[in-house]
Amino acid sequence: MDNHLGSRVFLALFPDDKTLEATRDVVRSFKKEARNLRFLNLDQMHITLQFLGNSVSNDSIEYISEELERHKSELSPQVIRLTDVMFGFPGQRIPKLIYWDVESTNELKTFTRDVHGFIKDLELPDINPQKDHAKLIHHMTLGRVKNSASKSLAKNIKSIIQDINIDKVEFKATELAFVSSTLTNTGPVYRFIKKVSF
Structure with a gap:
């Protein structure tokens, strides 16, 4: 029996409700370009810590989860500041x-x-290794341009961003979530597999 999930799996930090309220306000700023953009649902907003692979087995997720549990005393809650x-x-x-x-x-x-x-360290064959930590840009995806951005659309998006007036937002992350992502025509569908608190 194949115990692979058959979908993309990643490890992520998820924001709290207060952060999501601020995120809703930011997304609303783009309403005049809504037809050209596709935003994630609020409950999908996250910060990817590692993309694990396109076809990750349930066994590998269990091994990783157990390994993170073993090392949880070495992991501390993270204050995430969105700038x-x-x-x-x-x-x-x-x-x-x-x-x-x-x-x-x-x-x-x-x-x-x-x-x-x-x-x-687990050397799991179905897990993508993270190759270059220095190039990893921590970020929280809000949305994407539906098609290629024309010069005028890009200019409008940049103008909207310049006009966004919001203080820096921060939240405390205390758990890592394993999430599977299935891509559809209307956007990704996420399913929480399990969480590890630290």
């Missing part, structure tokens, strides 16, 4: 992603590196 709303990553010629940037603290970098290390 600027951004359109595209640095150096991208054709941006598509609208996201909330996460302050890259030493604590978050260490936390991420430790989690990646615990998973890598």
Whole structure:
């Protein structure tokens, strides 16, 4: 019997309700371009810590979960600070992603590196290794451009972002969630598999 989930699986931190309220306000700022954009549902907003793979077995998820439980005393709650709303990553010629940037603290970098290390040590064949920690940009995806962004659309998105007036938002993350993602024509469908508190 195949015990693979048959969908993309990732490890993520999820924001609290107060952060989601602020996120709702940010998303509403883009209403005049709503026809050109596709935003995630609020309950899908997250910060990916590691993409585990496209076809991860239930056994591998159990092994990783047990390994994280064993090391939970080495993991501490993370204060996640959301700073600027951004359109595209640095150096991208054709941006598509609208996201909330996460302050890259030493604590978050260490936390991420430790989690990646615990998973890598298991040497599971169906798990994607995290290759370059330095290039990992912590962020919370808000939405995407439905098609390629024209110059006028890109200009409008950047103008909207400049006009967003919101204080920095922060929340405390105390658990890691294993999530499976199935891509559909209307966007991803998420399913929570399990959580590890720390």
